Amino acid sequence: MLIGVLCWSALAAHAADTAWADKYPEQTKLFTGSAHQGAGLKCADCHAADPKSQPARDKKAIAEMCATCHSDVRKMNAYGLATDQLDHYKTSKHGEALFGKGDQRVAVCTDCHGIHDILKVKSPQARTYPTNIPQTCGRCHSDAALMGAYKLPADVVDKYKTSYHAKMVFEKGDLSGPTCVTCHGNHGATPPGTKEVGQVCGKCHTRQRELFGKSPHAEAAQAGLISECVGCHGNHAIQKATVELFGTACVQCHAKDPKQLALRDTISGMLRTAGARFVQAQERVRDATIRGLATDDEQLFLQEVKTQITQLEALQHTLSTNNLSLVAARAEELVSQTLKDVDRLEQIEQYKRRSLLVIWVFLSVMAFLFWAKHRQLEQKTAL
């Protein structure tokens, strides 16, 4: 009797499953291979028991439904997943609009993770895998009409794609590079305020932030007069910082301050000079190496110079010419030493040329002796 009941339940469940699959073949196909299927979920676990009923449309309901498992510590523990997503979400701009104003146009769980074909974040095909994030966010944030309603720009993803950060992730394959969520957060997505931007950038660029904190700009940033980091470097379309940035960044505020512009010129001048001298030394060492001169020590010096210049690039955030001149002076010392050494190597080549003269003199004498002997023998034969 018991066996009969068990068999009948299994059959009934199977029949129910098949009912869902028959009615919704597309969704079943998408569900196959998904993380939820792998965890043993079935259609009825999210949808109502009756396949004929409508799927959930209200985003608030979706968020709360996902949270029934994903905010339950006991359920998520075995999978090692966090359970604070909904709490974070409620603090995000998306969450505030949905839960506060009932705005159904914002993103909710399914918009970013997918509906039936949700994959683990670590899977490269997942919508939330780092290389797919810009595209996922861009579904809404590149939609001009949608963004226009919130008075938000619709070009942020395009700008990001031109940035050095995008190059890191997409061209160099360095997944530690930032995507949208690195700076904005994921579930608690909020653009960082002007006071917090520095902290976001400082997550990776620790040294630069530390040094910036020692500069006169730090106060201005605290007072909200300038945006820390973003004020000079930009945000979404950020490029690799070069000395050229001095030409465009400072005049944004100091266009009419000759004193500050003079300081700018001094600092950028130091960087330019150090860079130019390094290139000069590098080319001379390279030429000497190709010629076959012994440039081992000089190549080591060049690596040291490069170290000093990289330090300069970070140090300039302090805007203090004292530290900078020390490091610049060390770089120049090394460059001079390198160039002197290459001169010395070429001097040795000069000695070789001088000894050539000696050799020629010797050979001329020998040739003359051979010739004289030859003449002597000919005369002897003639006798």
Place this chain on the structure above:
Amino acid sequence: MKLPVKIRGWLADRYEIGVVEKFVEQQAHKPLPQETGFWHTFGSLSLFLFINQVITGILLMIYYRPTTETAFESVRFIMTKANFGWLIRGLHAWGATLMIVCVLIHMIRTFFMGAYKKPREMTWVMGVLIFGCTVTFGFTGYLLPWNQLSYWATTVGTEITSVIPIVGVHLRTLLRGGEGVTGETLARFYVMHVVVLPWVLTGLIAVHLFLMRVQGLATMERIGEEKPIDKSKAVPFFPNHVMKEGVILCLLVGALMALIVLFPVELGEKADPFVTPEGIKPEWYFLSTYQLLKYLPKLLGILVSMIPPLLLLLWPFLDRSPERHPKKRPVAVGIGIAALFLAIVFGVLGHISERKMTFFGQKYEIDIYGVPHKHSDKTPHRGKLPR
């Protein structure tokens, strides 16, 4: 040179050294025709340069390492750390060029003086094989420093073999030890350069010298009308002719040292299979053939470029004239001069092609066929190889 009495006595008790001494005497004082002059020194000079190559080659082998990871570094070590390493390397690299020059002058001299004719046809044939061997030495040795020039010149050079129908691709694979130029190529070229070719060349030179010594040097008389050497006017090989060779040797060594110091051999950049430098060309002794191949469709080019070596090899059997004196052989001399002229013209074209030059202030871009075009930034790349 006489042996000290005691040593001579010890040897005489055991061996027929009288025979050896007589032979050495004969060879040393061998009478040469009185016309034998300074033009006849280039054979010995070539031999001297070969011995130079062997000695400097052995010395280089002490520090050279024939793998792709270490070859370039080992050459760098030789040039920067080993005492006089730059000199040994310079002697070897420039010595190779001078050896080819001397062998060429020797061949040209022999050709114009008709010395290849009966009974010396086989001496000539040996000589052409020696020339082939020398040039192969140059080709295999060129790869060993494993720098950009080496790598790409070898790639271009071995690529040419692939146009031979049916066997071409297999021949190229055999030469390279694979698809492209790799460590396998380096290994094979090293074995050829350091073991196979030296023994082959030594054998060829031995036969060549033996034949030359046994038959004596040619004069300019007609075939069949050679007079025996007038002993009273003959030039003893040693010391008379050797003194002449000494004078020329001094000049040669002077030139060699000048080249080493004034035009030092560079280390270059380590071979990079992913970066092709501009204007890759083979060494100068291959330039005329390389340039010729550009003007002709591939297979025809290969066939045409095989003609000169074949002609050279078979020349004594094709030239029917009994005359040796150049003034009495206008046809042969004419063909010789024409061949030299063509070789030089193609060689020069090969050198200036694919280069930018400035002539009287106007920049010119020379295309692959050697035709100059006025250089402007809008000029697209001209010239395609015929397919």
Place this chain on the structure above:
Amino acid sequence: MNQEKTVTRRGFLDWLLGAGLGAWAFGFVAPVISYVWPAQRRGPSIQTVSAGKAEEFPEWHSKIVAVSGHPVIVVHTPQGFRAFSAICTHLGCIVQWDAGRRQIVCPCHAGFFDINGKVISGPPPKPLPEHGVAVVNNEVLVKSS
């Protein structure tokens, strides 16, 4: 009289030639011997570089030496000598030893490595490659890999 003079002149010429040839031979042999004599203790297959005497290397001190043209930082720990490539894995700056923290630090962007070469904090993406070190006859020898 003439005969004598001719003999002396001929003899003189021969002597000169002989001396010249001898000088020539010496001029060739001397560089060759110098060449064959090892330039360094080992040839281009150099395997180790000395970082000085072990007794002159105090504990928790460091030194930078050049191995095959690359800087290597050698640190004397209580457990023995450790050596790592001194080229920071972030942007190639040359690292330094911070005796206070007992860590290897990169001055460019404050990358910190522990005494095993592993990244503790900062931007470096990979640990510092380690080089083998051995103390032979009181000499600290750093291997080239």
